[in-house]
Amino acid sequence: MKADFGKVAKGYALYRNDLKVDLFESLKVRGMTFQGRSVADLGSGTGVLTRMLVEQGAEVTGVDPSAELIREAQLIDSELGESIRYVNRYAEDTDLPGQSFDAVTALRAWHWFDGETVLKEVKRILKPGGDLLIMDSGFVTADPIVQETMGLLKKAIPGRIKPAGRKAGSGQSINSFPVEWFAEWQAHGFELKELYNEDYAVDFTLDTWCERIKTLSWMLHLEESERDGIMDSLKPHLIRLFGDRNYKIRHKLHVVLLKNV
16 A cells, blocks of 8 residues: 655655745634654655745654655755754554654654554554644546546556545545544544645646646556656646646635644
């Protein structure tokens, strides 16, 4: 159930750095703030959420199994004058001290974790009464450009286009989260506090959209030359239908906030 995003680390850093700019305002109105709090960011990747948490005044430790993604995160941190601690470990076995974090976060990553094991680990490192914030975001499949892109990918890599990670095994979801997860959270002593979603849009050129698509988990089994070959077919297809211009792609952010009780 693991995906090696280290294979596309540079592309991931450049083209998967979108997140809703007013995210923390929406969390604040729901009672969650980060100033002065210790946070473990699981599946931190190239540090998109990690750096935003630091900007909010949190003391953050990023956790990711990919050394390549951590290197990209540190390069970006250095350019921004930030110094953030990262741990090269799986979320299920962080080796972090017990009951030492006020909050644990996971952005676009929970579906790659082993549910039972990671919840035991989160329970171990979270302080009593601590927060677990799980978020997922991505482009909306109803968007015409997304539909045409996915249609071409289904032909190029048949059988690969399906929900990622543990989402593939679920037949029903609530706010994009599989229904089974809610039972898991409850069984491990996490009380559901908030569940919501918000729309936003991301601007792409034709080239940056294709680079974004190359970082999808469905593409990781391919060689770089194979990914490039698919993009060579995708570009003229999109130009023919939508023109060679900037695209505003609709995205949706899904949020669940839980309390360690």
